[in-house]
Amino acid sequence: MLQNTQTAKDANPYLPSIGTIVEIIEETPNIKTFRVVLNSEGDMKNFTFHPGQVGQLSVFGTGESTFVINSPPTRMDYLQFSVMKAGEVTAMLHTLSVGDQIGVRAPLGNWFPYEELKGKDIVFIGGGIGMAPLRTLLLYMLDNRADYGKITLLYGARSPEDMAFKYELPDWLERDDMETTLTIDAEAPGWEHSVGLIPNVLQEMNPSSENCMAITCGPPIMIKFTLQALAKLGFKDDQILTTLEKRMKCGVGICGRCNIGTKYVCVDGPVFTYAQLKELPNEL
Numbered sequence: 001m002l003q004n005t006q007t008a009k010d011a012n013p014y015l016p017s018i019g020t021i022v023e024i025i026e027e028t029p030n031i032k033t034f035r036v037v038l039n040s041e042g043d044m045k046n047f048t049f050h051p052g053q054v055g056q057l058s059v060f061g062t063g064e065s066t067f068v069i070n071s072p073p074t075r076m077d078y079l080q081f082s083v084m085k086a087g088e089v090t091a092m093l094h095t096l097s098v099g100d101q102i103g104v105r106a107p108l109g110n111w112f113p114y115e116e117l118k119g120k121d122i123v124f125i126g127g128g129i130g131m132a133p134l135r136t137l138l139l140y141m142l143d144n145r146a147d148y149g150k151i152t153l154l155y156g157a158r159s160p161e162d163m164a165f166k167y168e169l170p171d172w173l174e175r176d177d178m179e180t181t182l183t184i185d186a187e188a189p190g191w192e193h194s195v196g197l198i199p200n201v202l203q204e205m206n207p208s209s210e211n212c213m214a215i216t217c218g219p220p221i222m223i224k225f226t227l228q229a230l231a232k233l234g235f236k237d238d239q240i241l242t243t244l245e246k247r248m249k250c251g252v253g254i255c256g257r258c259n260i261g262t263k264y265v266c267v268d269g270p271v272f273t274y275a276q277l278k279e280l281p282n283e284l
Contacts (some may be wrong), residue, residue, distance in 0.1 A: 013283040016058055016103030017043045022030040022078055024098055027164040030085045031129055032094055035071075035078040036104060048107075049073055051114055052271045055106025057081055057093065065089040068243075068270075069106060070132040074143040079104065079127040082132045082164060110271050112137045112215065112241060123207045125226055127198055127218025128157050132165055133243050133270075134217050145177055152207055156198040156222075157181040160191055181205060198222055209234040211234070215241045227274060237275035243275075244270050 018039045024034040028225060034057075038044040049069055058064035065087070071080035085094050096102065114137060122141065126134045134153075141148050153172060157163040163182070172180040174209035183201045194201050204278070207214075214235050216226050230240055 009130055013106070016056070016064075016105045019079070019102055019104045021096055021098055021100050021102065024096075025167075027166070028162050030045060031082055031164055032085075033070075033082045033164075034093070034096070034102075035080050036102065037078050038104065039101075040110065044076075047076070047079070047090060050107070050111030051140045052111035052133055053107035054109050054270060055079070055081065055104055056108065057083075058103030058105070059092040059096070060101075060103065062091045062092045063095075064103065064105070064160070066076040066108070068133040068136065070135045072129075072136050072143060074140055077258040079106070082129060084129045096145060108150075112271055114140060117213055118147045118150060119142075119211075121208070121210075122151050123212060123214045124151070124153045124155075125198060125202060125216040125218070126153070126155045126216060127222040128162055130216075130218030130222070131155055132217075134215060135165060135168075137215065142175075142178070151178040152181070152205070153178060153180045154198060154202055154205065156185075156194075156201065158185050160184060160188055197225070199225040202226065202229045203232065207233065209239060211238075213239055213241060217243050222258060237278060238273050240274040241271060242274065242277070 019036040020039055021034050022037050023035040025031050025035075038047060051072060051087070052068065054068045056064045056066055065083075066230075067081040067083060069079055070082055071078065083090050083093050085091055089165050093102075124134045124138055138151070139152065141151060155163070155169075163169070163184075169180075169182065172178065173182070183195055183196055183198060183202065184191060185195075185197060198202075199222070212235070216228050216230075218224060227240065270280055
């Protein structure tokens with residue numbers, strides 16, 4: 001039966017695997033994290049992906065949307081997706097409960113070049129839900145710590161309540177094999193970390209660009225000014241990685257919904273260097 005199912009999936013890229021929600025985490029007032037296990041033992045056992053790849057989650061009768069797999073391939077007890085409530089499908093996902101069934105079409109797209117990054121220092125710069133794609137690569141690197149140089153994380157949000165993955169922040173702050181800075185936009189009661197916009201705090205941190213890659217994800221306005229800050233710090237365009245979130249539909253480069261010029265975000269992305277983005281038409 002498994003062999004027949006797999007053959008059908010190979011023939012039809014739109015056919016999802018069925019998964020069960022095994023845990024739901026309330027990250028923020030509008031973000032929930034879903035931990036999903038594929039129902040077929042064979043599907044789960046044979047599932048492989050790379051950090052940065054995405055998947056389409058489907059709510060039966062409503063539709064499907066794209067989310068990064070933000071658990072790392074080194075930890076395969078479940079697949080983790082974090083969902084910001086923003087539209088019809090995401091609103092329906094937020095109504096689901098542990099034990100509910102969803103469709104999973106994954107993995108899709110390209111990934112962070114983690115093999116090419118070996119031996120380099122890494123600066124992660126995340127804003128809000130933009131920490132989700134960074135999380136999968138960060139955890140992968142921590143699970144293979146000897147392969148990478150200095151790891152620096154700057155994670156910010158509007159307020160403490162808007163920060164996702166709060167349950168992991170204490171560990172990241174205390175680890176002696178990475179440097180973590182947390183920031184919020186304005187002072188808040190009880191906040192003991194940095195205060196300021198991410199690009200400004202980044203410049204204060206002043207990371208060296210020598211043998212270093214900067215990886216940034218977050219709201220477009222944050223990305224815009226973070227790229228300017230990185231340029232001031234000496235990072236070249238090919239030393240900066242980011243992700244695009246242009247809406248996908250088919251996920252396999254057929255429908256053209258997510259094209260930018262000749263590139264399709266679902267196939268050629270979502271991961272791009274800033275140098276690659278500069279070569280694309282200004283359609284973002």
